[in-house]
Amino acid sequence: MIKARIVVTLKNGVLDxxxxxxxxxxxxxxxxxVGQxxxxxxxxxxxxxxxxxxxxRQxxxxxxxLLANTVIEDYDIILD
Amino acid sequence: MIKARIVVTLKNGVLDxxxxxxxxxxxxxxxxxVGQxxxxxxxxxxxxxxxxxxxxRQxxxxxxxLLANTVIEDYDIILD
Incomplete structure (x- = not known):
């Protein structure tokens, strides 16, 4: 069993x-x-x-x- | 300027x-x-x-x- 955390964030410059x-x-x-x-x-x-x-890879x-809209989002994959 | 990442996740046992x-x-x-x-x-x-x-503390x-519903969610604060 492999545990992973995926963090999906908006790309810089994309309005939030x-x-x-x-x-x-x-x-x-x-x-x-509170700055931002x-x-x-x-x-x-x-x-x-x-x-x-x-x-x-998977x-x-x-x-x-599925998990990210790669036009406006970046993602990070962190394996345990 | 201090940068922080807050990760809010459902507590174990809470249906997602x-x-x-x-x-x-x-x-x-x-x-x-895909297990879970x-x-x-x-x-x-x-x-x-x-x-x-x-x-x-802040x-x-x-x-x-505001950011977490502490009845069903946990949060982690990671300072840069």
Missing amino acids: PQGKAIEGALGHLGFDG VRQGKVFDVKLEGDDRAAAE LAEMCDK | PQGKAIEGALGHLGFDG VRQGKVFDVKLEGDDRAAAE LAEMCDK
């Missing part, structure tokens, strides 16, 4: 309305000094087998096909 | 319908050997100032008040 909304909400809650907030997704995936190279393909 | 849907979709796309998928959120936050201890408070 959700992040902007959170910045505003934090300000209303009295948090000062950007929100992304994280996927914790368990894969059968123990071939790490094959797992990395995870990248999962990102390209 | 989104993760289940992704497992199913990956199966339909022909990915086999759990989805969470990630926030990249920039804070003014450079007092790391104060930043950590970030934890942000999680408790």
Whole structure:
């Protein structure tokens, strides 16, 4: 069993309305000094087998096909 | 300026319908050997100032008040 964490974040320069909304909400809650907030997704995936190279290739393909919109998002694959 | 990443994930035992849907979709796309998928959120936050201890306390408070539903979610704060 291979455990992996995939972190999907917006590419630099892509507007993040959700992040902007959170910045505003934090300000209303009295948090000062908040420069910027950007929100992304994280996927914790368990894969059968123990071939790490094959797992990395499969995870990248999962990102390209489903988990990330590679036009506006980047992804990082971290194997346990 | 302090940069931090906050990772919010569902607590163990909490049902993750989104993760289940992704497992199913990956199966339909022909990915086999997918054991489990759990989805969470990630926030990249920039804070003014450079007092790391104060930043950590502020970030934890942000999680408790807004970024995480601490009844069903855990959060990790990683300072750069």
